[in-house]
Amino acid sequence: MNFSKQIISLFTIIVLSFVGHSENGHDAWLRPKKAKTVNVITSKQSPTISIAKNELIQSWQGTEGATVTLRIKRNKSLKSDGFKISENSIQANTDLGLLYGVYELLRRQQTGVSIKEEIINPSYDRRILNHWDNPNGSIERGYAGKSIFWHYGKDSLAVTDGDIKLWKEYARINASIGINGAVLNNVNASPMMLTAGYLEKVKAITEVLRPYGVKTYISIKFSSPSLIGGLKTSDPLDTEVITWWNNKIKEIYKLIPDFGGFLVKASSEGQPGPQDYGRTHADGANMLADAFKPYGGIVMWRAFVYSSNDVDRAKQAYTEFVPLDGQFRDNVIIQVKNGPVDFQPREPFSSLFGALKKTIIMPELQITQEYLGHSTHLAYLGTMWKEFLESDTYQKGPGSTVAKSTDGSLYNQKISAIAGVSNIGLDTNWTGHTFAQSNWYAFGRLAWNHELTNDQITEEWITLTFSPFDVENSQVKIDFSKQDWSNHFLKPVKHMMLDSREAVVDYMMPLGLHHIFSANEHYGPGPWYAPARVRKDWTPPYYHKADSLGIGFDRTETGSNAVSQYEEPLRSEFNNIETCPENLLLWFHHVSWDYKMKNGKTLWDNLCYHYDAGLQKVREFQKIWDKTKPYVDSERFYEVQSKLRDQSRNAQVWKDGCLLYFQEFSKMPIPYDIERPIHDLEDLKISTMKRPLNYK
């Protein structure tokens, strides 16, 4: 390094130190506050209570000089880590309950919500992030940089001071919204995770996360006994195998006495599993569950199974798991994706919810936007998740919502749990897109209380994340009132967020279309994508079934009969084209192009209007965001502005690609009152084959 480079380097450091105080998103919704003084009285000492106390002192926005009491006191109305709050006191059964109460109190102060005495209990016991992080530091479906747990490159197992700082921040952010578990590695698991070095690192991570109440779990490869244990088989009924797992789990608990358990993807998408040995999912899961029993650990067993032979992938999880109902141990939880196919922009709920009556089920949501524009598109997912959680399964009569059939209200289950596939990476703002933080937030908040409205969640998140009032370093020149800010920032941005998932549905896959992405990247459109050597159920035509007659997957009684997996009256409702909800029409029906829909227009016209509406919505979001400029720091303003521009271009590619492709079948004109495509289909086909749309 020569002298001038040193100067520049020094200069960079100075500038960065300064800029480091700007709103780079790293503080997420916990931005440093201009705190008032507060006295905190605690009846007990513990690392968790220390954190709770510190948080109050750092961020108190209540009466200057107030006294707040944190008290552990048994109360039957409080469930697990629930708490009772009032303006000046928090009561809980557990230390963690106190910490959660503190975060609730501070959140209310910061969002201006009144605080009266109130008991607040969690909806689900286990509120878990699933990290699809690989031991080499990459992340499957991660769009915000490399893993925060596993170093990319050679020193995957090193633990640096920087790691510890970052994990602590991570744990704090999670605790602030009630997330109490983290699966530290990809469900497509490496057997190496069970080797000593990795377990030591899991221990190191656990020690940082523990005071914040975030339990650690790992994903395991089912064939680990043969792969790393030197055994000839991994048959779950083989005694050597059983012994190997017993020893391994014992070894883990020796290192980590409060270890959470395993997440298992087995006999699924090429992953080894019990079926390789002629055994059932129950055989596999129970064997592990028995080994965990002495330690209180759990097995989360994924129901994401399908084979290339079946005529309808959407049916297979149900077909495989319903016969096993009642055979699973009480510390096994079947983890089921919200929809029957795979985290699409819109799906009906998976028919397994409510259908497994003697088996614990946990919903698996996807926070990372694998199918909703990665970290480029603004798509608030709370609306999608509420739609899912509030879906009525009718399995125990009307009102048997997915939420109630998984949170313990309807079924007698020892544990309740919910998982979200994380969107977190090493990017400074954790999630790549500032607004993707809102999905992390919404997952945590809904996992804690699935009755919260999206109105409340978004309002909380926007205020905590963007309000320039009473925060350090907001960098916004405040020459407006709180009311102005609410009118010109909070309200329009909330509107944008609440509309954003439907916009994605519209420009990607309206009316029940699903899985029409190009290739494996799951970003750009590819309804045409069908290379000869690719499994049919991995190509879009398998799902959209467009032909000269119409479009859509016939899952009625005369089709694949997937409707039969739903309880009445849903079964009949879905089965009948006239009663099937139009936003799921092409999920359940193959519909003729000129089918008259409820608005009197043909299916084809409706399809066109939806695609165009999606694009117009994104353009509207651009206008909304551009107008917020005076109310937001320039760093986040330009970041979001730029991403909305990408989204707008992408939405146009989606609209053009899908309409031009489907038009080859419909042979009908795109209604002349909507904007014409600006791309040619052949160009789009070539470019989506060559490289992902989001690759600059």
Next chain:
Amino acid sequence: MNFSKQIISLFTIIVLSFVGHSENGHDAWLRPKKAKTVNVITSKQSPTISIAKNELIQSWQGTEGATVTLRIKRNKSLKSDGFKISENSIQANTDLGLLYGVYELLRRQQTGVSIKEEIINPSYDRRILNHWDNPNGSIERGYAGKSIFWHYGKDSLAVTDGDIKLWKEYARINASIGINGAVLNNVNASPMMLTAGYLEKVKAITEVLRPYGVKTYISIKFSSPSLIGGLKTSDPLDTEVITWWNNKIKEIYKLIPDFGGFLVKASSEGQPGPQDYGRTHADGANMLADAFKPYGGIVMWRAFVYSSNDVDRAKQAYTEFVPLDGQFRDNVIIQVKNGPVDFQPREPFSSLFGALKKTIIMPELQITQEYLGHSTHLAYLGTMWKEFLESDTYQKGPGSTVAKSTDGSLYNQKISAIAGVSNIGLDTNWTGHTFAQSNWYAFGRLAWNHELTNDQITEEWITLTFSPFDVENSQVKIDFSKQDWSNHFLKPVKHMMLDSREAVVDYMMPLGLHHIFSANEHYGPGPWYAPARVRKDWTPPYYHKADSLGIGFDRTETGSNAVSQYEEPLRSEFNNIETCPENLLLWFHHVSWDYKMKNGKTLWDNLCYHYDAGLQKVREFQKIWDKTKPYVDSERFYEVQSKLRDQSRNAQVWKDGCLLYFQEFSKMPIPYDIERPIHDLEDLKISTMKRPLNYK
């Protein structure tokens, strides 16, 4: 080739033979007609009259079995190749006049215009295409394939049967609109053009063009005497040089007795010229003119001169040529581009028009869309040319339009002439974009009669080019009336054409902006383009002069004083910001961003609205074109549709690039009622540097 390949090949040939009859645009506006029978009586035989007779027989749409008389008879009212037509007879002073009369008669039949006895004379004597074709077959600023005259690759000089067929078609199309001259090579001329092989080829071309009345010219390199003649100098006053040119011209006339003359770009943009030897343009041009005198040849001497030192490139042609007024021979014509800079989407007329009072001037128009979207954008240029021709120079009082000051009405000049830089290449449809044919057509028609309206020209062209009635192989299923066709095709398409140049102005360079293209390709936006080593007058900031105060080139009396080159009252009108036409505002003034314009909005807002309006207009064109589908063959429909899509994408890049760049100076928001940019400026800067926008 194996058997199956042979089969495919055979199949391809069959299909192509069939498709060969489709509307691929090669017939331009002379599509084969379902002719009625006609008797043609001629008083004379000649190759030209044979053609005239044949045209009538091939395309007659008048009364079945009518008799038409073609008669050569002196008539003082007929100028040069003018003619007198009636329903059944054509009279002219020349054979070519008869041919022109035939084309006029047929055009009227095909466009349904009534034919009464009428004398029709040309506005300009010489109506010349300038081909910027290089001897190696490439074309400077050519966007429709390689040269039709010079083969690309090794056999540049070969003359094939295919060439002769193509040249004949070319000559016929030109004759049909009155074009009577062609400069066969680039103004940036190779000295090789004067060598025997090339002259032989010029002769071959001339022989094909001659019966159609298309005279040939060539561009020459001024330093040819030293480059290929073995002389030590090319000084125009040097006797050896004079002798060399005399001999060369004699040699040419021996081969081609009716040779037209030379086009000369000298002492311009690095081309050698008389100034290299301390001589004037007059010295150079007159030396050549003297050599041509005995043969009736002419010298077209270009006034496109500017040096990098001057503060205002727009002033230089005037500064250099006005002092020479009166010094040029009467067979020298100064060829002047319409605008003072260079074929921009909108410029004021060049101040030389009307100002050279004792020198013949010919306007040089550019048919090839160097600065208006190449062969990708639909831009009908007739509107631009009429705006130019009708501009009042005031040089001989009000009404001294450019047209009148060049066609011989105002000044006593032996010859009148007009040139258009051709957009023709080897593409099947000649011009790349079907609608670019309309510019070839409009140039010819206006050169013949500059009083034609664009309404008439476009209506003629659209009807001749697209009408499915009474033509062979139209491939359009006619289930509509002529009136329907007029309402649903002719009128909307005409509207689109008439609006198209203003659309380009709007999305590229509204309000008098000019020359803000990226790099040398002259296609995409590059207001930011200013590499350190590039001449300042070859970079956009030289022209737009955007800064924190405002934007535009101050050419007022207190600026570069280019206004002084215009005659009153124009000088004062341009000089005063309040009276300067708003569509030339930034050409003449550096205007503050917040300057209130006539509509009450700021300059910045107006700039934004113009850029957006340009984009919206292109989107409107897409709608218009998409609706024409039932009325046009699919080959041309999809070709134009696809190009409009490109244009729409490009217009968005232009809008975004220019607004985002200029916003860095204006620091004002883009009005919130218009669509937001979808590109980021930095991306556009990088991509326009890396590759042209039109490169797929």
